[in-house]
Amino acid sequence: MAVLLLAEHDNKTLAASTAKALTAARAFGGNVDILVAGEGCRAVADEAAKLEGVGKVLLADAPQLAHRLAEDTTATILPLMANYTVLLAPATTMGKNVLPRVAALLDVGQISDIVEVKSPDTFVRPIYAGNALETVQTSDKIVVATVRTTAFAATGEGGSAAIETVTPADEVTSSSFVGADITESERPELTAARVVISGGRGMASGENFEKLIAPIADRLGAAIGASRAAVDSGYMPNDYQVGQTGKVVAPELYVAVGISGAIQHLAGMKDSKVIVAINKDAEAPIFQVADYGLVGDLFEVLPELNEELKKAGYGD
Amino acid sequence: MKILVPIKRVIDSNVKVRVKSDGSGVDLANVKMSMNPFCEIAVEEAVRIKERGEASEVVAVSIGGAKAQDTLRTALAMGADRAILVKADDTVEPLGVAKVLKAVVENEKPDLIILGKQAIDDDCNQTGQMLAGLLGVPQGTFASKVELDGDTVKVTREVDGGLETVALTKPAVITTDLRLNEPRYASLPNIMKAKKKPIDETTPGDLGVDIAPRLKVLAVAEPKAREAGIKVDGVTALVDKLKNEAGVL
Ligand SMILES: Cc1cc2nc3c(=O)[nH]c(=O)nc-3n(C[C@H](O)[C@H](O)[C@H](O)COP(=O)(O)OP(=O)(O)OC[C@H]3O[C@@H](n4cnc5c(N)ncnc54)[C@H](O)[C@@H]3O)c2cc1C
Ligand SMILES: Nc1ncnc2c1ncn2[C@@H]1O[C@H](COP(=O)(O)O)[C@@H](O)[C@H]1O
Numbered sequence: 001m002a003v004l005l006l007a008e009h010d011n012k013t014l015a016a017s018t019a020k021a022l023t024a025a026r027a028f029g030g031n032v033d034i035l036v037a038g039e040g041c042r043a044v045a046d047e048a049a050k051l052e053g054v055g056k057v058l059l060a061d062a063p064q065l066a067h068r069l070a071e072d073t074t075a076t077i078l079p080l081m082a083n084y085t086v087l088l089a090p091a092t093t094m095g096k097n098v099l100p101r102v103a104a105l106l107d108v109g110q111i112s113d114i115v116e117v118k119s120p121d122t123f124v125r126p127i128y129a130g131n132a133l134e135t136v137q138t139s140d141k142i143v144v145a146t147v148r149t150t151a152f153a154a155t156g157e158g159g160s161a162a163i164e165t166v167t168p169a170d171e172v173t174s175s176s177f178v179g180a181d182i183t184e185s186e187r188p189e190l191t192a193a194r195v196v197i198s199g200g201r202g203m204a205s206g207e208n209f210e211k212l213i214a215p216i217a218d219r220l221g222a223a224i225g226a227s228r229a230a231v232d233s234g235y236m237p238n239d240y241q242v243g244q245t246g247k248v249v250a251p252e253l254y255v256a257v258g259i260s261g262a263i264q265h266l267a268g269m270k271d272s273k274v275i276v277a278i279n280k281d282a283e284a285p286i287f288q289v290a291d292y293g294l295v296g297d298l299f300e301v302l303p304e305l306n307e308e309l310k311k312a313g314y315g316d
Numbered sequence: 317m318k319i320l321v322p323i324k325r326v327i328d329s330n331v332k333v334r335v336k337s338d339g340s341g342v343d344l345a346n347v348k349m350s351m352n353p354f355c356e357i358a359v360e361e362a363v364r365i366k367e368r369g370e371a372s373e374v375v376a377v378s379i380g381g382a383k384a385q386d387t388l389r390t391a392l393a394m395g396a397d398r399a400i401l402v403k404a405d406d407t408v409e410p411l412g413v414a415k416v417l418k419a420v421v422e423n424e425k426p427d428l429i430i431l432g433k434q435a436i437d438d439d440c441n442q443t444g445q446m447l448a449g450l451l452g453v454p455q456g457t458f459a460s461k462v463e464l465d466g467d468t469v470k471v472t473r474e475v476d477g478g479l480e481t482v483a484l485t486k487p488a489v490i491t492t493d494l495r496l497n498e499p500r501y502a503s504l505p506n507i508m509k510a511k512k513k514p515i516d517e518t519t520p521g522d523l524g525v526d527i528a529p530r531l532k533v534l535a536v537a538e539p540k541a542r543e544a545g546i547k548v549d550g551v552t553a554l555v556d557k558l559k560n561e562a563g564v565l
Contacts, residue, residue: 010477013408020561037560070445070448070455071454071455072454074449082401082547088470092476093457093458093473093474093475093476094475094515095459096441096445096474097445097455097457098445098446098459099445099456100410100441100442100443100445100446101445101446101448101449102449103411103442103446103449104411104414104446104447104449104450105444105449105450107410107411108411108530109410109411109530109531110410110411110440110442110446111531112439112441112442113439113441122534126439127342127437127438127439128327128342128436128437129333129436129438129439130539131332131333131335131342131538132333132335132342132536132537132538132539132540133536133537133538133539134533134535134536135533135534135535135536135537136531136532136533136534137532137534138530138531138533139530139531139532140530140531172454173485174453174454174484174485174488175454175455175482175483175484175485176482176483177480177481177482178470178481178482178483179480179481180475180477180478180479180480180481181478181479181480181481182477182478182479183477183478186328191476195564220565228494231494231495232494232495237478237479238460238474238478238479238493238495239474239475239476239477239478244436244439245354245433245434245436245493245494247476252564253558253562253564253565263332264329266361270542272561273564274558275542275545275556275563276554282547287545287547288542288544289542289545290545291542291543291545291546291562292545292546292547292548292554292557292558292562293545293546293548294547294548294550294551294554295547296550304550304551305551305554305555308551308552308554308555309555312555312559312565314565
C-alpha cells in the first residue's frame with residue numbers, strides 16, 4: 001500500500017494541518033509520500049521532507065499551481081495515482097475543493113473528514129453536525145479521504161526524505177485565479193491555536209470584538225473565532241466562523257462569549273479540551289458543554305477578565 | 317441561459333438528531349424534513365439570476381424517494397420553472413448523485429449548475445466537485461458572490477484564509493456558501509402556482525447510471541458526551557480554576 005498526501009501550504013510555509021494529516025496517513029501502515037503542489041514552493045518541500053516517516057516528497061512547481069485551483073491540481077495529481085492506492089489531504093477548503101474532483105475522475109467515492117483509521121479500508125467520520133459517528137468500510141480500489149485534523153496529533157520532525165520533482169500537467173484554461181482578499185492577522189491560526197476566544201451575536205458589533213476580545217486574545221496568545229451569526233452580521237470575516245460548515249477547532253482552551261451554543265456551532269468546537277462559556281442567559285445550551293460557565297453580561301465580564309489576567313501577569 | 321439546481325431533502329436543521337439504539341443509523345421516523353439549507357441558497361441564487369434577466373430557465377432536480385417531490389415543489393414555489401425527480405429509494409452516495417446529475421446535464425445542457433456546498437445530513441461536501449470533474453468543467457465552490465459576464469462567471473469563494481475570486485468559463489459548476497444570499501420564503505400565491513408547474517420523473521436506470529454504493533456503514537454511534545461542568549461566580553474564580561484546576565492558563 002502506498003499513500004499520497006496532498007500538502008496544505010501557502011507556497012512559503014507548510015501548514016500545521018499537513019503534519020496532522022500525516023499522522024492519519026501513517027496509520028495506513030504503508031509508505032507515505034507527500035505532494036507539494038504550488039509555485040516557488042521549494043522551501044515547503046524542504047519542510048515536508050523533514051517530517052518523520054515520509055518516503056519522499058514530490059514537488060510540482062508551476063505558475064498554474066500557485067493557488068492550487070481544483071482543475072490544475074487535479075490534473076497534476078491524476079497521473080501520479082498510478083503509483084498509489086490511497087490519496088489523502090487535510091479537510092481544509094483546499095482539500096475539500098480538490099479531492100472530490102480527483103476521486104470522481106478515479107471513479108471512486110470520497111470519505112470526508114475521517115477522525116479515525118480503523119484499518120486501511122475502514123474509517124470513522126462524523127455526520128449530522130457531529131451528532132453521530134459512522135464507521136464505514138469502502139470497497140473502492142483506491143481510497144480517497146480528507147482528514148479532520150483536530151482528531152490527529154501532528155507528526156514531528158526527524159526525517160530527511162528525498163525531494164523529487166514531478167512534471168505538472170498543462171494549464172487548464174477554463175478556470176483562472178482573479179484575486180484574493182486574505183485576512184491579515186498577527187494572531188495564531190485559528191485551527192492551530194492553543195487558545196481560541198470566539199464571539200457571537202451577543203458581541204453586537206465588530207468594534208466590540210476589537211475593544212473587548214482582542215486585548216484578552218493578545219494576553220493569552222489566542223486566536224479569535226466567531227459564530228455564524230457574528231459573521232453573517234458582518235462583525236467578523238467569514239474565515240473566523242467556527243462550526244459544522246466553518247472551521248473545526250479543538251484547542252486546549254475555547255472561550256465562547258455571547259454564543260448560544262447551536263448544534264452547528266458545537267460541531268466545530270466541542271472536542272476542545274476545556275470550554276468556557278460567558279453568556280447572560282443561564283439557560284443557553286452552550287452551558288451544557290462548558291466546563292466552566294459564567295453567567296453575566298459580557299460587556300462587564302470581558303473588561304474584568306482582561307484586568308484579572310493583567311493582574312495575574314499575562315501579557316504586558 | 318439555463319440553470320440547473322440539484323437539491324436534496326434532508327432532516328430539518330433544527331431537529332435534534334438521535335442515533336438508533338441498534339446502531340444502524342439515525343432515527344428519521346416522524347422527523348421534520350426540509351430542503352437542505354445550502355440548496356435553498358442555490359435555488360435563491362438561480363432565481364435571482366433569472367429575475368435579473370440573465371437566465372431564461374431554472375430547472376430543479378432531486379435524486380431521492382417520492383417525498384423529494386415536496387422539496388421540488390418548494391423550489392418551484394421559490395421560482396424554479398420546472399423540476400425533475402430521479403427516483404431512488406436507498407441512500408445514493410455523492411459519486412452516484414454526481415453520475416446521475418451528469419446524465420441530467422447531458423440531456424438538459426445547462427450553462428450553470430448551482431449546488432449546495434454541503435448536505436447537512438451526510439456532511440460530505442463532495443457532489444459539486446465530483447460533478448465538475450465528471451463533466452470536465454470548472455468549479456467555483458463555497459461561493460459568496462457570483463457575477464456573470466458573457467461567457468465567464470466570476471465566483472468569490474469563502475476559503476480558510478479569507479476570500480478568493482476565480483473566473484470560470486461556462487458551462488461551470490458553482491456550490492453555495494452561507495453568505496451568498498438569504499433565501500426567500502415562498503408566498504402563498506407562489507405555492508399555489510407551483511402546484512401547476514411540471515415535475516418530470518425518471519430513474520437512475522432510465523438514465524443508464526450505476527449508483528451502487530461504494531461504502532458499507534458498519535456502525536453509527538453517538539459521540540462521547542461531555543461531562544456537565546460547573547458555574548463560577550465571577551472572573552476571579554474563573555481565572556483561578558483555569559490556572560489551578562484545568563491547568564490551561
Ligand atoms: C446550514 C447551517 C449551517 C450553519 N453553520 C454554522 C456554523 O458553522 N457555525 C455557527 O456558529 N453557526 C452555524 N449555523 C447557525 C446556528 O444554527 C446558529 O444560528 C448560530 O450559531 C447562532 O449564533 P450565536 O450563538 O452567535 O447567536 P444567538 O443564537 O443569537 O445567540 C446569542 C447569544 O448571546 C447571548 N448574549 C446576548 N447579549 C449578551 C451579553 N450582553 N452578554 C452575554 N451574553 C449575551 C444570548 O444570551 C445568546 O445566548 C448554521 C446554521 C445552518 C442552518
Ligand atoms: N440526492 C441528491 N439530489 C440532488 N442533489 C443532491 C443530492 N445529494 C447531494 N446533492 C447536491 O450536492 C450538494 C452537496 O451534497 P454533499 O456532497 O452530499 O454534501 C447538495 O447541497 C445538493 O445540491
